[in-house]
Amino acid sequence: TQYVIDEPGCDLVAVNVNMCSGYCMSFSFVNPEENSITVHGRCCRMVDNEWVKAKVACEGGDRIMRIPSATECRCFDCA
Structure with missing residues (x-):
């Protein structure tokens, strides 16, 4: 995925980064005893990362x- 760095006074820079996405189990069903719908969902979340460095040209000089x-x-329970 490309992340665009948009800092005031600097050129735009696109950086390739990894993101979390994909299938996590979820379901819903009618509970006739309680006349309600039961929903259970899990969401994909990042638990560890590395730092990608990008050189950005700015008015006062380059920045990292x-x-x-x-x-x-x-997968975690959705908040």
């Missing part, structure tokens, strides 16, 4: 920016 890039993802 650090952007998080996913190295591990897991």
Whole structure:
């Protein structure tokens, strides 16, 4: 995934980073005893990352920016 660094006074820079996405189990069903719908969902979230460095040209000189890039993802209950 490309992340665009947009800092005031600096050129735009696109950096390739990893993101978390994918299938995590979820389901819903009608509970006839309670006349309600039961929903259970899990969402994919980043649990570990590495830092990707990017050189950005700015008015006052070059700057090094650090952007998080996913190295591990897991399924958690959705908040």
